[in-house]
Amino acid sequence: MALRNLRRLQQLNIAYFKQYSSVSKLVSLTVDDKTGVSVLSLQRPPVNSLNLELLSDIHNALTEAEKNKSRGVILTSQKDGVFSAGLDIMEMYKPDQDRIKTFWTTLQDCWIKLYGCLYPTVAVINGHSPAGGCLLAMSCEYRIMQTNYTIGLNETLLGIVAPPWFISTMKNLIGHRESELALTQGKLFTSDEALKIGLVDEIMHSKDEGIKKANAFMAKFAKISPITRSLTKQSVRGPTIQDMIKNRQADLEHFLQFTNNPQVQQSLGMYLEMLKKKGGK
Amino acid sequence: MALRNLRRLQQLNIAYFKQYSSVSKLVSLTVDDKTGVSVLSLQRPPVNSLNLELLSDIHNALTEAEKNKSRGVILTSQKDGVFSAGLDIMEMYKPDQDRIKTFWTTLQDCWIKLYGCLYPTVAVINGHSPAGGCLLAMSCEYRIMQTNYTIGLNETLLGIVAPPWFISTMKNLIGHRESELALTQGKLFTSDEALKIGLVDEIMHSKDEGIKKANAFMAKFAKISPITRSLTKQSVRGPTIQDMIKNRQADLEHFLQFTNNPQVQQSLGMYLEMLKKKGGK
């Protein structure tokens, strides 16, 4: 039965990737003909919650940017205010068991792709960026963040334990000490706080300014062989990625065990009820 | 014979833990009914040297704090002036072979417990904190240190090589570079120097002020599920602890080989003679 499930999962996987093999309405990918740099915009209103379809689309857009030989990719939100609110809780609440497996493996694939992708990547963070949104931003090579928003792996605050590869991504960026403090508190940093500890690299006052700064970062690689650059990046980030790949099955099982826990389901239900009352999604 | 020794060691272990299964006169554990936070005070005059009994008592008090559901533990010295002078040299000088094994495994157990314990921990360092004292402080999650005292892993200065897990604990806190500089020099940092490199987090001018600051740190977890928090902490610190556990037998043997070296015994003898002449313990 395990084998049959696996096959069904694979078929499902293939189906999803076929379905979203071209860039879809949940993201847009626009190449700047002058610079050769692509802008990948998240556009799943209202808050770019990362559901299966959005994650697939990000994955496919990152692949598309390889194929169209983009010189780099700028990841941003189509709409100011929220970069991404993180994983879509609807994927975890009373989930279909096949879909939730595909959801998590797609998140894993998306991170592997983004964290290891060949071209330079910059996050232009034009809004709040908690949890999974922070993971996406941290997985880029450079971060420019708009003032008056917050960023952080605040999973703890939501009763969720950030997976080990979320933690490794943060440790690589801000070190062991700051990661422990941030993660145990589920801390959301203001842009200034984030700048101070190196969670972001620059501050912007508008998305336009951010895109300009992102292009200035990309320009630093103008005289560098893209192949050499990407092999060097893989050599720096490789151990973290290999470690995740080695443990990805256990990571999936851990996630399924967590979400299928009745108490967790009850908490998610109450949380969603509260969101509804607030008038949000 | 090895087996017989092992059994004897285990019996000894059990005996010690029974003997100190309740919190003893070498430490006190006081719960603040208003905050739910416990204060664990070291009170082995004159300098809180870490002998087998004190280490057992710390271990037991940390377990007791789990049982009484403390919201956190503040580790401090009952008397201003010395937080802890580190390992008691008397445990290493002409040692009984059974006792010295229990001594070292109890130190290992104590670190495993403190470094991985479920509730938040803060060291209120109201005096000097060299060697093993520094290890205890570094193993907490947050450090507040009184001005005009010193802290550091100064083992090198005493002719001792800090064990790998002392080194890992320091690397996790202040990084590889600063750890190498500190360890090769056996450097003792003033509180201001320690603050600058992140070896401590805050400065205090009195123990009362330190306790207040420690409680302010604890309060940051007020809205966080203790289970989620502790699993997150374990995920961050887990690899370091697992690495130590994997190597603890080799670590014990290494320590025994070192202390049973005749030259080391001679040095310890001269050192103790010098201390006696000085009028200290």
Next chain:
Amino acid sequence: MALRNLRRLQQLNIAYFKQYSSVSKLVSLTVDDKTGVSVLSLQRPPVNSLNLELLSDIHNALTEAEKNKSRGVILTSQKDGVFSAGLDIMEMYKPDQDRIKTFWTTLQDCWIKLYGCLYPTVAVINGHSPAGGCLLAMSCEYRIMQTNYTIGLNETLLGIVAPPWFISTMKNLIGHRESELALTQGKLFTSDEALKIGLVDEIMHSKDEGIKKANAFMAKFAKISPITRSLTKQSVRGPTIQDMIKNRQADLEHFLQFTNNPQVQQSLGMYLEMLKKKGGK
């Protein structure tokens, strides 16, 4: 055949080490009788390119300093202007297959020796220090750099991927984040920039001033047992060295595959042609 090649390589290795078993004209090793500290000067004009002979000589001089019981070694360039230009490209261009193997294993040996050597080491960087020159400097325990020169692992800029142990050496010094930024850009830092991120520890305005500062660093170990110090250093740096030793055969094969690639040979040819036209070596 593989075995025959290995034997030939070993014989060649032995021959080389015999040939340079005493300190040669490519380096000088001078012990200061007052301080007991040796100065190891690189003197292969014009730019101390690291060819097989220079690397062997450095290796032998480091061994010689052990034998003559130097209290420490200061690594510097005999002539101001260039500390070392890095690996000699002539070793990689149309190479003899036996020699290039010996070249790379000698570089590996030289790093293992320098990174793990028992006495304290200081680089007095009295000139530019790119690529392999930066590796040598980073492998010392302390770095003092003259103003108006540059330092960095700029391999990427030259179309070369820095080997994993170059990257580990840098990560240990300046952390994961700064290393990634520096390596993907092939960045050369001014002395002030290098000071800011911790790639060097102090600035000097002349070699004399640098030697004085280096001796001041050495003096910090005056009261420390050399054996304890060296065991502590090995405990801090050991994991990085062991990791390299475990992978050194794969590292050699990777280097040979890279240099024997026809496109790489063509690039090296064009680069050397350009250097000739410039009038440099």
